[in-house]
Amino acid sequence: MSSGKTFLLDQAAKLYPEKIAIRSQEGEMTYREYLHLVCSVMEKLQEHGVSPKSYCAILRKPDIISLATLMALLRLKAIAVPLSLRLSPVQVQKLLEELSCSYLVTSQDLLPLYPNLKTIRWQKEDFLSFPSSSKMVTIDLQDRSTVIFSSGSTGKPKAILHSYGNHYYSALGANLNMPLSPGSSWLLSLPIYHVGGLAILMRCVLAGAAVTLPSSQENLIANIQKFKVTHLSLVSTQLQRLLEEEENLYWQESLQAILLGGSFFPTNLLEKAQQRKLPIHMSYGSSEMSSQITTTPKNSSLEDLSTSGQLLPYRQLKISEEGEILLKGKTLFQGYLKKGNLFSPFDTEGWFASGDCGYWNENKCLVVTGRQDEMFISGGENIYPTEIELVLSKYPGIIQTVIVPVENLEYGKRPVAFIQSELTWKEEDLKTYLQGKLEKFKVPDYFFSWPKKLPSVGMKVNREGLKSIAQERCALKRKMEK
Secondary structure, three states, X not given: OOOOEEOHHHHHHHHOOOOEEEEEOOEEEEHHHHHHHHHHHHHHHHHOOOOOOOEEEEEOOOOHHHHHHHHHHHHOOOEEEEOOXXXXXXXXXXXXXHHOOOEEEEOOOOHHHOOOOEEEEOOHHHHOOOOOOOOOOEEOOOOEEEEEEOOOOOOOOOEEEXXXXXXXXXXXXXXXXXXXXXXXXXXXXXXXXXXHHHHXXXXXXXXXXXXXXXXXXXXXXXXXXXXXOOEEEEOHHHHHHHHHOOOOOHHHOXXXXXXXXXXXXXXXXXXXXXXXXXXXXXXXXXXXXXXXXEEOOOOOOHHHHOOOOEEOOOEEEEEOOOOEEEEEEOOOOOEEEEOOEEEOOEOOOOOEEEEEEEEEOOOOOEEEEEEHHHOEEEOOEEEOHHHHHHHHOOOOOEEEEXXXXXXXXXXXXXXXXXXEEOOOOOHHHHHHHHEOOEOHHHOOOEEEEOOOOOOOEOOEOOHHHHHHHHHHHHHHHHHHHO
C-alpha cells in the first residue's frame, strides 16, 4: 500500500461539490455541505478530547449526524466503533472494555449508564454553523480506522480492526464490478455497525454518489420510489419481503443493481427475482475482508447466480486441501483487538482461515458449501447443512430452509429441516423429492414449519435458536410416535 491518500470525502467535495452526498427525510446535502458538517463535528470531537488514535463509539440511530460523526472520526484519524442500539448497557460496557475505549457519541443522555465513559451527546441543531474553510487531509492507508464487532452467533463477539486502506480498496474493487457515479443513490438498508452498511458509505463517497437514509415510517418499496434508489444491499429476508409486495414494476424503474449477501439464498427466491427482472448480484463477503470478496457481474445467468461470483480486485482467495476458504489481500483486516492488544490470526504466509468451505466451479465462480463449525457427524458420516439446504431450496414454493443437527442415540446426530414456504407441503413428499438427489443418510429425519418467533443474531439466521426448537419438537414427535 502507498503511504498516504487524500481523505475520500475531501476528494469528493473537490470533484463533486454540488452533487448530492446524502438524501433523507430531512432533505438533501451536497458534498460541499457534507464536508463542512464533518469538519464541524470533527472540531467538536476535538473539544471533547478525542484525538488521533482514540477509540470512539457511536451509539445512535442512523441519521445525518451519525454518518458525519463516523466520517469525522476517520478524518481525525481516530478509530470509529459503531454499535447496535439493540445491545444492553452491560453488553456495550463489556465490548468497549475490550478496546479500552473511553468515548461514546450518542443522541441520548446515557451518562448514568456509562460512568466510566466520556459521553458526547449532540443533536443536528448543535451544528448550525460550519467552519469557513478546511484544508485537504491526507490519510495513511495503514492507519487504524474502524472496529466492527462480529455477530457472536457462535460465541463471544470479536473486535475486528480495519485500516483505512482496507475500506478504500474494498470500495475500489467493488465499484469496478458494480459501477457507481455522481447521481447514483444507494439505500442504506444495512446498519453502519455491520460491515455491509459501512461499505456502502465508502463506495458512495469514492464515486461521488449519494447515500440514502431510508424513512423508518415507510417500507422498502416506498423508500425506493421516494428517493429514486439505484443501488440496494439486501440480505435474504429483505429480498423475500421485497418479492412479497405487489408485482407492479414502476418502483423498479430506477434500480440498477441489488447486491445480495449475508446468508444463503434459496434457488426459488433467485428464480422469482430474475423473473421480476431485478438486477441482482450474488456475493460472498466477511467482516474480516471489509465486505465483498466475490460477486457476480451484471446480467449473470441463473446458474452463476447460484454461486457467489468471481473474485473482486485487491482480494486473494484459495481453497485449502481440506476445502476451507483462505483469504488474503489489501482488504484483509488487521486482526482482532482484545484489551487494547492486537491478535493476528494469520498463517506464516499471511492467509486468514475463514472457517467457510467451498470450491471454484468451471466458470471460475466460488461455490460456498457451508461453515466448518456447522458440519456434524451422523453415524460416522460428515454432513454439511448447506448441501442439503441447496437441494431443498429447489422444491416448489420453498422460500427458506435451514438444516440443524439434533441428538440421536443411535447415530450421534441426525439432520432436521425447518421449512418456510409459500405453498403447503407434506413431509413424505419432501423425503421422496430428496431421494436420489442426496445420499440416504443426508435426508432429514423430520421437517418442521418455520417458527413464528425466532430471535435474530446479527444479519443471519439464528441456528442455535433453531437447534433448541428442533430438540423440543423432535422429543415431542418421538413421544407421539411411541
